Amino acid sequence: MNNYKYLILRRISQLSLLFLYFGANAYGWTLLSGTISSSSILGTLPLSDPFAVLQMLAAGAVLSVDVLLGAVIIALFYGIIGGRAFCSWVCPVNMVTDGANWLRRKLYIDKIERKIWVSRNLRYYMIVIALLVSFITGLASFEIISPITILNRGVIFGFGAGAGLLVAIFIFDLFVLKNGWCGHICPLGGVHSIIGKYNLLRVAHTSENCTLCMKCKDICPEVQVLNMIGKRSESVIMPECTNCGRCVDVCDDDALGFDIRNYTKNNLEVTDENVN
Ligand code: SF4
Ligand code: SF4
Helix, strand or coil, X not given: CHHHHHHHHHHHHHHXXXXXXXXXXXXXXXXEEECCCEEEECCCEEEECHHHHHHHHHCCCCCCHXXXXXXXXXXXXXXXXXXXXXXXXXXXXXXXXXXXXXXXXXXXXXXXXXXXXXXXXXHHHHHHHHHHHHHHHCCCHHHHHCHHHHHHHHHHHXXXXXXXHHHHHHHHHHHHCCCHHHHHHCHHHHHHHHHCCCCCEEEEECCCCCCCCCHHHHHCCCHHHHCCCCCCCEECCCCCCXXXXXXXXXXCCCCEEEEECCCCCCCCCCCCCCCC
């Protein structure tokens, strides 16, 4: 069970949040109401998706102080503490893409030689594209097609045709590109990578304990961030790490664990080793 500790905790977190959103709509609960894009705790503390806010601003919307404050709160939380933890602990689509990844491994699809290569930096271009389209159309463009919104709203209000996009992402990740959506395309994941570039919570590697079994690299959805394995003791410094804890879960050698980032020890410059 220890090999699944963080996975179980993440699923509890993701499902509990969906349950609270559902309960707010169905039963009037106020602990967490709204949607992932814009919600509030106890009807008082606003929480807004910073990327959704950026799109609305690019589209020319005039936003309330609450919405802007909510985006600042979220950006500060992930910027200081969580990094890209939004993806692995909050976002419901992570359950879909993790499911596809799990099935890939079970069906040995990973072993089939890859035919396509896509840069993991595509997600950063997607941010620019989404903002440009929002500016041109006057609509928060990614919000309209976002699978995160579709899944979140589907649980709260019921699913429509948009559920097809979730199926498409599952099939894409399963058969076409490993970690295709979350690891390459999703602009919200890119935004959280940028926000969390200097966050405190990091996975730390102790090379003295490492037996080079490579279980961590097999399971990691952003394998390029583990570029220190087999080389040196160091914390994960690349911002695409989702703090999912799967590498910690599967490491039987006590070579990986969560730690607070040591800014004096780890260089802040990131070497971009794109491994898909
Ligand atoms: S990359 Fe996007 S879809 Fe995937 S977990 Fe992060 S925000 Fe959600
Ligand atoms: S390094 Fe570990 S915590 Fe970070 S994304 Fe990979 S498996 Fe998850």
